[in-house]
Amino acid sequence: MEVRPGQNTNGTPAWALITGASGGIGAELARLYAYRGWNLLLWGRDEGRLEAVARDCRRCGADVRIRALDLQDGHAAIASYREDDARTPIDLAILAAGLGDMKTADDATEKAETVLELGLVNYATPSAMAAAAAEAMVRRRRGHIVLVGSVAAFHAIPFAAAYSGSKAGLKRFAESLHMALSPHGVGVTLVSPGFVDTAMSRRVVGFKPFLQSAPSAARQIARAVERNRAHVVFPFLFSILRLVDVIVPWPLKRWILSRLKAGQVPRGEMTQDGQKK
Incomplete structure (x- = not known):
């Protein structure tokens, strides 16, 4: 029997979280995955917006369940993942949630609370969820885990130490997990996008080179999963910049990075879709 994308070996729709x-x-x-025939478990902080996305997916014929959860609570996230997986085994776990913040020009440092929040949401909780997914997928000897990081992980960014640091931690975890799970038939893909036109990037004030649309980013991630890529960086130019970063001597790199400037609209001054109030 031929197994099509989005189907289990018995021909029933597979589940993606x-x-x-x-x-x-x-x-x-x-x-995208609803259109391709997957059933979906959708997590987010805003139940109303989740339900709106779920309605779009149900129009494609997908069975969709939603869960409103703040990923700052890592223990709740682990328990919820195991609960969902016990009910319907998850074949694809895409851990795409993330937060972005940076210090203002008037601040000498980032706020301690912000550093903790980004560390939990961008690194600790998705890594723990990936470990929970790995436990179940290894037992079944099938499945794929996707961790969405950022090209910021490649650079020490003085005005966004919490963001770049949390994404750097996620990058190293994903690379290690990929090596650990490869012998067990479970795939791991790390995604390192540049600027994508989302509510988070709209808060950034200043030049946003090679800005891509969210649908384009989604298609590139899905393609990387299909090809079982260990790491995908987009747009492609950032792959070249990553190589440049490796070969540039640290004193010169530090001089360049220390002169970068950026600003950000505070979260409370933006609507939920990323528009300024």
């Missing part, structure tokens, strides 16, 4: 599904890349991934 997507975090951060209430908007941005996560919402576009949900719509």
Whole structure:
């Protein structure tokens, strides 16, 4: 029997879990996988927005369940993942939720609370969820885990130490997990996008080179999963910049990075779809 994408070996629709599904890349991934015949578990902080995305997916014939959860609570996320997986085994876990923040020009340092929040949402909780997914997938000897990071992981960014540091941690974890799970038939893909037109990037004030749409980012992630890529960086130019970063001596690199400037609109001054109030 031929098994089509989005189907289990018995011909029934497979289940994908997507975090951060209430908007941005996560919402576009949900719509894409619904169109391709997957059933969906959609997680996010905003239940109303999740339900709106779920309605779009149900129009494609997908069975969709939503869960409103704040990923700052890592223990709740682990327990919820295991609960969902026990009910319907998850074949694809896309951990796309993330937060972005940076210090303002008037601040000498980032706020301690912000550093903790980004560390939990961008690194600790998705890594723990990936470990929970790995436990179940290794037992079944099938499955794929996707961790969405950022090209910021490649650079020490003085005005966004919490963001770049949390994404760097996720990158190293994903690389290690990929090596650990390869012998067990479980795939791991790390995604390192540049600027994507989402609510998070709209808060950034200043030049956003090679800005891509969220649907385009979703298609590139899905393609990387299909090809079982260990790491995908987009747009492609950032792959070249990553190589440049490796060969540039640290004193010169530090001089360049220390002169970068950027600003950000505070979260409270933006609507949920990333528009300024």
